[in-house]
Amino acid sequence: MFKPYPTIIPGLRSPSEMVGGIVYFGRMLDKIRLYAEGKLPEEWATMLGDSYAGSFDSRICHFLGINYSDINAETLKGGSDDELLEWAFGNGRRPGAEEIEVWNGFMIKRGWRDSASQRVKERLKEIGLEPGTVETLFEFIDLDEGRR
Numbered sequence: 001m002f003k004p005y006p007t008i009i010p011g012l013r014s015p016s017e018m019v020g021g022i023v024y025f026g027r028m029l030d031k032i033r034l035y036a037e038g039k040l041p042e043e044w045a046t047m048l049g050d051s052y053a054g055s056f057d058s059r060i061c062h063f064l065g066i067n068y069s070d071i072n073a074e075t076l077k078g079g080s081d082d083e084l085l086e087w088a089f090g091n092g093r094r095p096g097a098e099e100i101e102v103w104n105g106f107m108i109k110r111g112w113r114d115s116a117s118q119r120v121k122e123r124l125k126e127i128g129l130e131p132g133t134v135e136t137l138f139e140f141i142d143l144d145e146g147r148r
Contacts, residue, residue: 005127006146019081032075065092111137
């Protein structure tokens with residue numbers, strides 16, 4: 001049995017979209033806001049934040065030196081994406097341009113010829129598609145959410 005495909009969630013942007021030149025940060029903010037509004041699938045709750053080691057939420061928080069619970073609380077107070085990124089820089093760390101370039105390259109390619117490759121294949125199988133349909137987790141997310 002395959003899970004419903006695609007998973008269309010209005011207001012949830014692609015992980016490739018950037019805020020302040022950094023991929024994924026805006027998607028995490030979207031997930032925080034949508035979860036608070038009850039607009040994310042319930043099974044996503046266990047994948048939010050840093051409770052799931054290796055999750056993209058956990059990775060971006062670690063990269064910026066912030067706690068997920070703190071950015072969650074700050075996001076729910078309001079503010080623009082750019083304001084929240086500045087908050088993260090002020091309460092964690094401000095990575096340099098080269099660090100951001102490496103971060104973006106790593107994240108965009110995650111799942112391509114690395115330890116997450118099997119996960120991409122498993123996720124494709126879950127929705128009834130053949131291995132190789134996409135090669136990275138970002139590509140899979142966009143496919144699964146109807147953007148590809």
